[in-house]
Amino acid sequence: MSEMTDHVAEAGLPAVAALATWGSVWRAGLCSPDDVVDALADVAPAHRVVAADPDAAAVVDLTAAEVGTGVLLRAVRRAARLRVLLPAPGDTLGLTGAPLGSALDAGAVLVLWLGDLSDEAVGVYARTVGPGSVTWTVRSLGSVVRLPDRDLGEAELLMKEAVRDATALLTRVGGIESGDGSASDLRMRLAARTRTEMLDVPPDAGDRVVRVIGQTAQIAAILHLAAAARPRTGLSSTGQGSVESALDDLHRTVRTARMTALNAVVAESDRAPRR
Numbered sequence: 001m002s003e004m005t006d007h008v009a010e011a012g013l014p015a016v017a018a019l020a021t022w023g024s025v026w027r028a029g030l031c032s033p034d035d036v037v038d039a040l041a042d043v044a045p046a047h048r049v050v051a052a053d054p055d056a057a058a059v060v061d062l063t064a065a066e067v068g069t070g071v072l073l074r075a076v077r078r079a080a081r082l083r084v085l086l087p088a089p090g091d092t093l094g095l096t097g098a099p100l101g102s103a104l105d106a107g108a109v110l111v112l113w114l115g116d117l118s119d120e121a122v123g124v125y126a127r128t129v130g131p132g133s134v135t136w137t138v139r140s141l142g143s144v145v146r147l148p149d150r151d152l153g154e155a156e157l158l159m160k161e162a163v164r165d166a167t168a169l170l171t172r173v174g175g176i177e178s179g180d181g182s183a184s185d186l187r188m189r190l191a192a193r194t195r196t197e198m199l200d201v202p203p204d205a206g207d208r209v210v211r212v213i214g215q216t217a218q219i220a221a222i223l224h225l226a227a228a229a230r231p232r233t234g235l236s237s238t239g240q241g242s243v244e245s246a247l248d249d250l251h252r253t254v255r256t257a258r259m260t261a262l263n264a265v266v267a268e269s270d271r272a273p274r275r
Contacts, residue, residue, distance in 0.1 A: 011134045012106040013086070015043045015126035017199040017262050020084045020110050023076035024269035025202045036076075037069050039200055044134040047072070052102075052139035056122050059114065060138050072136060075124065079112035081146070081270070084262045086255045094145040099123055102139060111144055119143040149267050150260040152208055159215035162253045166222040169246050186225075193221035199258065205265045212261040216254045223250055 018039040025031045040047060049071040051057035060075040076082065087093045087103050095103055103109040106125040113121045121144040129135045197217040201209060227247060 010107070011044050011128040012126050013108040013258075014199055015040065015134055015136070016084060016106075016108040016110045016124070017201070017258075018043055019072055019076065019124070019126075020082060020262055021201045021205065021265040023073070024082065024266040025204070026073070027077060028269040028272040030204065030269070030272065031202065033073055035202075036073060040069055040072070042200060044128070044132050046133040047136060048129075048134070049136045049138065052098075052137050055140045056138040059112075059122050059140075062138065071138075072124070075112060075122075075138065079114070080116045080118075081113040082266060083111050083147075083149075084259055084266070085109050085111055086259045088252065088255060091252070093147065095123075095141070099139055099141045102137065111141065113144070113146065119145060149263050150256065152212065152260055152264045155257040155260040156208055156212050156215070158253055159212055159219065159257055162219050162250055162257075163215060163222075165246070166219045166226070166250050169250070170222050170226045189225060190218075190221050193224050194218050197221050197224075199262070201262070201265055206268070209261045209264055212257055216258050216261070219250060219254050223247060223254070 019036070022031065022036040022039040026033055026036050047069050049060075049062060049067050051060070051062050056062075060071055060078070062071055085093045085095065085103065086108050087095050087100060089104070092100050095109070099109070102125050103123065106127055108125070110124040111121050112124065113119065121141045123139050123141045125137045125139070126134050127137070194217045197220040199213050199217070201213055205213075
């Protein structure tokens with residue numbers, strides 16, 4: 001099954017990224033709750049929270065009187081540990097059943113572990129439900145293994161290689177010939193798509209995090225143009241299969257690097273003395 005999705009164009013990944021990184025910085029006392037709310041408002045002005053099951057509702061103390069960003073802040077504050085997971089077919093990251101299906105559909109899940117010594121967790125998913133409106137779903141996940149954090153330096157090296165591979169792929173499928181065929185047109189389309197793919201992280205996230213986030217946005221933009229150009233190419237069925245495989249490999253690299261960079265911000269905030 002292909003990894004190719006367009007979740008960044010929806011709110012799922014950008015919303016989860018903003019809540020995880022800005023929420024972690026707030027947990028460490030390095031920003032105000034208003035900063036978290038503002039970051040979420042940049043993704044979408046309206047936020048609503050629902051619970052998929054009674055246990056999840058009890059964990060976040062969800063009531064009908066308060067169903068907005070205040071619930072999200074409280075959930076992040078109460079968690080013993082949190083991490084962003086970006087599962088994909090064939091790489092489920094420990095999720096199973098309905099929680100996995102929700103994560104695959106939304107493109108991202110923020111996992112909130114309930115205790116320092118327990119693997120019991122709830123997941124928070126975001127979905128666009130209309131112009132400027134996001135619905136968050138809190139779901140009990142059961143036991144979720146705490147995976148070790150990946151190395152950010154390695155992710156940055158992989159991104160440098162992936163930029164070259166993605167550019168070569170775009171040339172191969174004829175993406176450069178799309179639009180009006182000019183180099184300036186391609187640069188404009190790449191710049192516009194890169195802005196769409198960019199994830200918001202706190203300004204103090206660190207230079208390496210910012211670089212990796214920027215590189216993933218650039219590569220995802222190239223892959224978007226390459227996928228759009230592919231149906232217009234005259235490649236053979238074998239050539240199309242080769243392109244499909246290359247697209248999947250690069251999407252997997254982008255997904256892993258994004259997860260690594262976002263969780264690097266969360267982990268660094270966890271190490272900071274609480275203020």
